[in-house]
Amino acid sequence: MPAGGRPTVRSRRLGTALRQYRQAAKLDQVEAAEIIAASQARVSRLESGHVTARVIEVRLLLDAYGVTDPEVRSKLEDLAKHSKNRGWWLEHAEHLRPDYLDHIALEDDATYIREWQPVLVPGLLQTSAYAEAVIEATPHYIAPERIAHLVKVREARQAKIEEGGAAYTAILWEAVITQPVVNAGTQREQxxxxxxxxxxxxVTIQVLPFSAGALAGSTYAFSSFSFESEPTVEAVTMENLRGTSVLEAPEDLAAYSNAFDQLRSAALGPEASAQFIRGALRSSKENPS
Structure with a gap:
C-alpha cells in the first residue's frame, strides 16, 4: 500500500493508465479481476492508486488489454517497480503538506516541466532570499524554523533543472519582473x-508583456508535467490557499495545454525576454529604492 494509506502520485498514474486501457478493451473490473486471479475490490483499489499493482499483474493486464507498445509497457512496469521508492523529499515529509509532496514527486519524475506565473517567480527559479520573503508573506503563520526548512526544500527542488533532468519552460507575466513583491535588493538578486x-x-524563460492584454488574466498560475520523450501534458498542478490541486482528467490536461500554448505564443521570445529582464535589472540598479 502507498505510504500513509493514501494514493501516491506514481500509484495513481499507474492506476489511471490501467483503467483507461481496460475501458478501451471494453472489459469491466470483474473480468480484469479474473485475469490476475484477484477480487474486483483489488482491481478497484489498483485503479484508484490506493494499492500498487505488482509487475506481473501489470504484464497480465496489459496482455489482456491488447497493449503491445514496448515503450508504454516499460513505463507502466517502471511505475509499478518504483511507486513505493522513497524520494529525497520524503525525508522532509513532517514539514510538508501531502499535496506539496505530490507536486515534488511530479517534478522529480518529469521530462518536461512548464509553468505560468502571473504574480511570483516560480519556485524552481527563486533565490533563497526571495523564497524566504514570499513564504513569510503567506496569510497563515509559519514558524521561523519551518520557513528555513521550506526554503531548503525549494532549493533542493532546483537540482532537477540545474542537472538537466528536465526541459523547463517558464512564462512570467511582465508584473513579475517590473512590479516586485519583495524589496529592491532581493528583486535585483532574483x-x-x-x-x-x-x-x-x-531552460526557456519568456515574459508575457502587458500589451498581451487580458490573456494574463485567463488563468491562475499553474505547472504542467510530461513524463515521456514527447511533451504531452500528463498532469497539472495549481496552488491555492488550501494547498496544491493535481489535475489529471483528459479534459483538464487539454485545457491547460492549450492555455500554455496561447500564453507562449503571445509572450516575448527567449532572447527578447532576456533583454527585457536585463533592462529591468539595469533600471533597478540606476534607481535603487
Whole structure:
C-alpha cells in the first residue's frame, strides 16, 4: 500500500493508465479481476492508486488489454517497480503538506516541466532570499524554523533543472519582473538568477508583456508535467490557499495545454525576454529604492 494509506502520485498514474486501457478493451473490473486471479475490490483499489499493482499483474493486464507498445509497457512496469521508492523529499515529509509532496514527486519524475506565473517567480527559479520573503508573506503563520526548512526544500527542488533532468519552460507575466513583491535588493538578486538560469540549454524563460492584454488574466498560475520523450501534458498542478490541486482528467490536461500554448505564443521570445529582464535589472540598479 502507498505510504500513509493514501494514493501516491506514481500509484495513481499507474492506476489511471490501467483503467483507461481496460475501458478501451471494453472489459469491466470483474473480468480484469479474473485475469490476475484477484477480487474486483483489488482491481478497484489498483485503479484508484490506493494499492500498487505488482509487475506481473501489470504484464497480465496489459496482455489482456491488447497493449503491445514496448515503450508504454516499460513505463507502466517502471511505475509499478518504483511507486513505493522513497524520494529525497520524503525525508522532509513532517514539514510538508501531502499535496506539496505530490507536486515534488511530479517534478522529480518529469521530462518536461512548464509553468505560468502571473504574480511570483516560480519556485524552481527563486533565490533563497526571495523564497524566504514570499513564504513569510503567506496569510497563515509559519514558524521561523519551518520557513528555513521550506526554503531548503525549494532549493533542493532546483537540482532537477540545474542537472538537466528536465526541459523547463517558464512564462512570467511582465508584473513579475517590473512590479516586485519583495524589496529592491532581493528583486535585483532574483532577476540576476533568472538571467543566469535562462542560459541553460534545457531552460526557456519568456515574459508575457502587458500589451498581451487580458490573456494574463485567463488563468491562475499553474505547472504542467510530461513524463515521456514527447511533451504531452500528463498532469497539472495549481496552488491555492488550501494547498496544491493535481489535475489529471483528459479534459483538464487539454485545457491547460492549450492555455500554455496561447500564453507562449503571445509572450516575448527567449532572447527578447532576456533583454527585457536585463533592462529591468539595469533600471533597478540606476534607481535603487
Amino acid at each position: 532577476l540576476s538568477k533568472i538571467l543566469e538560469v535562462g542560459k541553460r540549454k534545457n
